[in-house]
Amino acid sequence: xxxxxxxxxxxxxxxxxxxxxxxxxxxxxxxxxxxxxxxxxxxxxxxxxxxxxxxxxxxxxxxxxxxxxxxxxxxxxxxxxxxxxxxxxxxxxxxxxxxxxxxxxxxxxxxxxxxxxxxxxxxxxxxxxxxxxxxxxxxxxxxxxxxxxxxxxxxxxxxxxxxxxxxxxxxxxxxxxxxxxxxxxxxxxxxxxxxxxxxxxxxxxxxxxxxxxxxxxxxxxxxxxxxxxxxxxxxxxxxxxxxxxxxxxxxxxxxxxxxxxxxxxxxxxxxxxxxxxxxxxx
Amino acid sequence: xxxxxxxxxxxxxxxxxxxxxxxxxxxxxxxxxxxxxxxxxxxxxxxxxxxxxxxxxxxxxxxxxxxxxxxxxxxxxxxxxxxxxxxxxxxxxxxxxxxxxxxxxxxxxxxxxxxxxxxxxxxxxxxxxxxxxxxxxxxxxxxxxxxxxxxxxxxxxxx
Numbered sequence: 001x002x003x004x005x006x007x008x009x010x011x012x013x014x015x016x017x018x019x020x021x022x023x024x025x026x027x028x029x030x031x032x033x034x035x036x037x038x039x040x041x042x043x044x045x046x047x048x049x050x051x052x053x054x055x056x057x058x059x060x061x062x063x064x065x066x067x068x069x070x071x072x073x074x075x076x077x078x079x080x081x082x083x084x085x086x087x088x089x090x091x092x093x094x095x096x097x098x099x100x101x102x103x104x105x106x107x108x109x110x111x112x113x114x115x116x117x118x119x120x121x122x123x124x125x126x127x128x129x130x131x132x133x134x135x136x137x138x139x140x141x142x143x144x145x146x147x148x149x150x151x152x153x154x155x156x157x158x159x160x161x162x163x164x165x166x167x168x169x170x171x172x173x174x175x176x177x178x179x180x181x182x183x184x185x186x187x188x189x190x191x192x193x194x195x196x197x198x199x200x201x202x203x204x205x206x207x208x209x210x211x212x213x214x215x216x217x218x219x220x221x222x223x224x225x226x227x228x229x230x231x232x233x234x235x236x237x238x239x240x241x242x243x244x245x246x247x248x249x250x251x252x253x254x255x256x257x258x259x260x261x262x263x264x265x266x267x268x269x270x271x272x273x274x275x276x277x278x279x280x281x282x
Numbered sequence: 283x284x285x286x287x288x289x290x291x292x293x294x295x296x297x298x299x300x301x302x303x304x305x306x307x308x309x310x311x312x313x314x315x316x317x318x319x320x321x322x323x324x325x326x327x328x329x330x331x332x333x334x335x336x337x338x339x340x341x342x343x344x345x346x347x348x349x350x351x352x353x354x355x356x357x358x359x360x361x362x363x364x365x366x367x368x369x370x371x372x373x374x375x376x377x378x379x380x381x382x383x384x385x386x387x388x389x390x391x392x393x394x395x396x397x398x399x400x401x402x403x404x405x406x407x408x409x410x411x412x413x414x415x416x417x418x419x420x421x422x423x424x425x426x427x428x429x430x431x432x433x434x435x436x437x438x439x440x441x
Contacts, residue, residue, distance in 0.1 A: 103434065108306075161435045164415075170380055228379055232388050233289065233329065234308030237417040241434035242308055242377050248385040261386055262335050269290045269329055269346055270339065 003152075003180060010148045011186075011193050014094055017141075020045045021090045022195055024083045028133045029197075036071075038079045042086065043070045051089050052082060060277050080133060088114060091140060094147055101153030102146050103239030109147075112236025113140050115275060119268055120226035126264075127254060130219035138203040139223045141196075145186030152179050157239070164243045171240035172208050184208050208244060215250040225251055225261075233265055287312075287325045290346040294324030294358035298425035305419045307375035309389035311396055311412075312420045313352065314372040315359055316427040322362030323369075323422055326355040330388065331395035348395035371405060372429050372441060374420050376412040389413065409441050 023041050027033045042048055049070055056067040056077060067073045074082055096110040120139035124132040146153075153160060156178045163174040175182040188205035196204075206214040207223050214220050224247070231242045251261075287293045287304040295302060304312050304327040316323030326345060333340035333347040344350035356366065376393035384390070393412050400407065411418065411431055419432040432438040 165435065168380070231379055232309040234306040234310055234375075234417055235289075237306050237308055237434060239435050241416040242379045243415040244379055246379040246382040246385075248381075248383070251386065258386055259335060262330050262388065265329055265388070266336050266339050266346060269343075272289060 007148055007181065007186060008189065008193075011190050014144075014147065014190065017087075017090045017194050018045070018048070019195075020048050021087055024086055025133060025137050025200070026197065028079065028083055029131060033079075035074045035079050038082060039070045039074045042074075042082065048086055048089070052085055055085050055089075083133060084117075084136065087137060087140060091144070094144060097147055099146060099150040099154075099238065101150040101155075101157055101239070104146075104236070108236040108238065109143065110236070111275075112230055113143060115233075115235045115268070115272075116140070116142070116223075116226045116230045118271070118275065119229050119264060120222050122264065122267070123222045123225060123254070124219075127222075127256070129254070130222060134200065134203070135219055135222050137196075138200055138207065138219075139226050141191060141200075142187055142204050142207040142223060142227065143183060144190050144204075145183045145188070148190065149175065149179065149181070149183050149186050161239075164240075170208075170245050171243040172210065172245075184210070209247045209250055210245070215247060216253060218254060221250045221254055225254065225256075229261065229264060229268070233268070287327050289327060290329050290343055290351075292324060292326040292345045292351060292355050292358065294322065294355065294362065295424050296320060296322035296362040300424040301421055302424065303419070303421040307418045307420065308377055309387075309392060310375050311348065311392045312374040312418070313355060313396065314374070314420060314422050314429055315355060315364075316370045316422060316429070317359065317362075317364035317368045318370065318427050319368050320359075320363040320365070321424065321427070322359050322364045323424060323427060324355050324359050325420065325422055326351050328352075328392070331391045348392060349399060352396065352399050366405065370427060370429075371407045371409075372420075373407045373410045373412055374418050374431055377414055377416055377418070380415055411441075 056073045095113050096107045098105050117136045117140035121132045121136040124130050124135045159178045160174040163169040172182045188201045191201045191204050203220050209215050209224050284301045285293050302325045304325050310329050313326045328348050328351040331348050333350045340350045344354050376389040378389040417434045421430050429441045430438050
């Protein structure tokens, strides 16, 4: 069996995102999507309903009256927050796994994924660019392929690290050179296998902007920038550190100044305490 | 006792049982100071160079910025009878993404902000492990003043 087939088999072994996550992202992408549509999708999934009601009634949201139905939850928290909660809940298990190759322990990759998703959404809202829910989801899932690739990275770590340390090669390029596939490609395969839209698969596939032709796709640039900001802030970094390429021109196309980025960092630093509460909640 | 210095945070101690540790410095700076006579020291983990970016945030959390955090770290260790001229000073972090050069380079700006403050106050760092594309975790043993750094892709070393 060749390596790609073997990797695909391992993707099958991952705990998949439940169908409901996909349905919700698709629904939010429709212009005519209403709060009722979102409630209707969620209420037919008993486990999602139970988890959401529990989350809504936790101290994190500080609601004075208990929420007892998904309909109430939608009207109190809004559709975006509910969908985010479902996505966070359903990706937590896979993204929290310890990874020896990438050096992720104690949920550091999960922390990176959630932070990146929150930052990406904040940039999308601030710049009024793209669909913030799609951007949130792509940023959350962009590194999911690392969970499959980890074992191979671990086995070839010295080779990969030598290329990164001594040759100025990025970690992604070194993965591709040594293993024949990189984590962005593999993340896209996972997203495809989980039936995400072709747009989502494309965004995840190109989140490092390695292909120059996607550097003017502002939704992907936002996902990329959120990853860079997390790296700069040191959130959930692994053995790959900050060894990825910086594409200043793509970021300039978002019309952001140095101070704009510094401000995002400052704002998110304040939100990090909230983030810790949210991570515990999920 | 292990005391974690979070992001945009500072802790100082003269308790010989304490270990101060700050995790995963990317472009942030981890500044460690220690007076071997007073046997007291501290770690500051700041994110950004200048508090002029957002004065309200700096007032609420001075440890977010170099210019408001660094003086506070020194003052905190002075409280334990620490003296500037006896201190060992270590600087870590300020890493950058590959090809980042000057553009949006928060790591370099964070480091330059520290150098500017040190120059004004005639402070010289004993050890600097800054830049590169790695993340670093730093700890200080208060009893001995021993400082350790763990770099991504490598093990932990004593400075």
